[in-house]
Amino acid sequence: MTANKMLKSIAFYALVVVIVVFSIFPFYYAIVTSFATGTALFEPNYFPKAFDWANYKTVLGGATFPRNIVNSVFVATATVLVSLFLAVTASYALARVRFRGRGLLLMTILAVSMFPQIAVLAGLFELITFLGLFNSPFALILSYTIFTLPFTVWVLTTFMRDLPVEIEEAAIVDGATPWIIITKVFLPLLWPALVTTGLLAFIGAWNEFLFALTFTSSESTRTVPVAIALLSGASQQEIPWGPIMAASVIVTVPLIILVLIFQRKIVAGLTAGGVKG
Amino acid sequence: MTVSKTAIGRESGLSLRQQRIRAAQWFLAPMLIALFCVAAYPLLKTIWFSLTDTSLNNLSGGKFIWFDNYFRMQTLSNGAVRYKGTLVDPAWWNAVWNTVRFSVVSVVCETVLGLIVALVLNAEFKGRGFVRAAILIPWAIPTIVSAKMWAWMLNDQYGILNDMALNLGLISSKIAWTANADTAMYAVLMVDIWKTTPFMALLCLAGLQMVPRDIYEAAKIDGINPVKVFFKITLPLIRPALMVAVIFRMLDALRIFDLIYVLTPNSAATKTMSVISRENLIEFDKFAYGSAQSTLLFAILAIFVSLYIWLGKVDLSGEGGK
The missing domain is CATH 1.10.3720.10 (MetI-like)
Structure with missing residues (x-):
């Protein structure tokens, strides 16, 4: 190996190290902070000094945080199920049946996925108060479909469009109705796409903040992001950084594990949303 | 015999296509209704609210005031003109x-x-x-x-x-x-x-x-x-x-x-x-x-x-x- 080549590969690996450190360090530091208490909290520590679970006990032993986690799990799961159910049948129609206005319909759905959430906030607020859903998890499930539904329909449609015609033709010859075709023929083939879109919709619903902040008003109906954003200490000036970091770690670790397990599927789903031409 | 058979075949072929389109409509309906409720209606309602003087406590009591929230001219009693609204x-x-x-x-x-x-x-x-x-x-x-x-x-x-x-x-x-x-x-x-x-x-x-x-x-x-x-x-x-x-x-x-x-x-x-x-x-x-x-x-x-x-x-x- 020549010196020049060696230099190049050292530079390359230096770049790789920078990328990795830059990506991981903030979360690593949150974990370090979440185990620090007392005065240790107020001096920058690059490495953990002690493992003190006090912050985790404070957060999980608190009156509302466990409740907030349950709320988030319920809202995100229900949102995913509702959107997947509505999207599977709709994307079958969009991908496999030729009818007039199909292209226009697809573009409309894509346009909805680009809606700024704030533009529908006033109207949704009125709708939710009218339906009597204000300050309930159902307000969030209803409003979250605005960003999960177009996305799931779009990805499932692109996925279903690529399935071979022959499978469906065989079923039609056998006299299967469209409903049978969806449930018996397509659904088993769709599982990978359903897992991907479901997971992405779950993450979207789990992380959502604007609607959750606006449509809930009491501590016990808040979702996790709102709870963390509004977590306050004994006094106005004193921000409880230890418990905030512990809460952050608690809600992020499951997400990171999920993302790492389903890495390839998520990347495929993200790119199918836009780039796959 | 053969003629009528193909005629039936053609007819059922047509109805198969129609049947599929009808099914497609049924499949699309729930998704479209949902999107209408969470996207189209709230958006139109927001635009409507922007043309009224609605307040948070009385959502249905707003009066239509055209574009006053965007831009309006106000002539004060002393003759001075003031501009109000988001655009200024x-x-x-x-x-x-x-x-x-x-x-x-x-x-x-x-x-x-x-x-x-x-x-x-x-x-x-x-x-x-x-x-x-x-x-x-x-x-x-x-x-x-x-x-x-x-x-x-x-x-x-x-x-x-x-x-x-x-x-x-x-x-x-x-x-x-x-x-x-x-x-x-x-x-x-x-x-x-x-x-x-x-x-x-x-x-x-x-x-x-x-x-x-x-x-x-x-x-x-x-x-x-x-x-x-x-x-x-x-x-x-x-x-x-x-x-x-x-x-x-x-x-x-x-x-x-x-x-x-x-x-x-x-x-x-x-x-x-x-x-x-x-x-x-x-x-x-x-x-x-x-x-x-x-x-x-x-x-x-x-x-x-x-x-x-x-x-x-x-x-x-x-x-x-x-």
Whole structure:
């Protein structure tokens, strides 16, 4: 190996190290902070000094945080199920049946996925108060479909469009109705796409903040992001950084594990949303 | 016998197609109703509210007042003329300027950095899988959590970033990154770039992986400078993918709310269109005024997307090549 080549590969690996450190360090530091208490909290520590679970006990032993986690799990799961159910049948129609206005319909759905959430906030607020859903998890499930539904329909449609015609033709010859075709023929083939879109919709619903902040008003109906954003200490000036970091770690670790397990599927789903031409 | 049989066959063939179209309509109906309820109706209602004097406590009691929330002239008793409404509100234009500045800078940085990371990941080296997993972490962390994490790292007294910069001699005294009006926007940009560069990198990587490898090998044999190869071959080939990625990011950036709301609350230096609209809608008692601002945001986004697709000839449908 020549010196020049060696230099190049050292530079390359230096770049790789920078990328990795830059990506991981903030979360690593949150974990370090979440185990620090007392005065240790107020001096920058690059490495953990002690493992003190006090912050985790404070957060999980608190009156509302466990409740907030349950709320988030319920809202995100229900949102995913509702959107997947509505999207599977709709994307079958969009991908496999030729009818007039199909292209226009697809573009409309894509346009909805680009809606700024704030533009529908006033109207949704009125709708939710009218339906009597204000300050309930159902307000969030209803409003979250605005960003999960177009996305799931779009990805499932692109996925279903690529399935071979022959499978469906065989079923039609056998006299299967469209409903049978969806449930018996397509659904088993769709599982990978359903897992991907479901997971992405779950993450979207789990992380959502604007609607959750606006449509809930009491501590016990808040979702996790709102709870963390509004977590306050004994006094106005004193921000409880230890418990905030512990809460952050608690809600992020499951997400990171999920993302790492389903890495390839998520990347495929993200790119199918836009780039796959 | 044979004639009638084919006639029946043709008839049932027709009805099969009709049957499929009818089924398609039934399948589409629930999704369309849901989208109408959560998207079309609220949007129209927001636009309607923006033309009334509705207040938060009395949502159905608003009077129609035309465009007064946007712009109106008021002649005072002493004869002086005053202009009112969002379009002459300096706070609104400050928010517009903040949003545009934030969006352009963040998307440009994310695209450039995303491309660099994608090029690294596209090379073959030991530990590539590990690096790809590592860059997914910022993406997976909820925005609120990353805002809090960075708020802590950027803390003026105890923040680790001030400590690092002091030790490295980059700054001479501790900086209140999020509270100081001069640095608040940099703080927001820093966090946003950290959080969304992975998304850009993954989209760029998907584009890069569609470029056939033998092109690079041919260029290598011909002894062409890699930088030249990148700008003359790679970049034009991944341009379509890049254009789509940029518009998705741009739309996200233009409607940013949560990061700014948590990282730099009540800072005029970072307040964006979404933040100021929500403030008027919910926190101050100016529901109709906030509706007007969110309607304007929607209009700005719609115009931007149309221009971008039209001028950039972006194919979003995914059907163009087929």
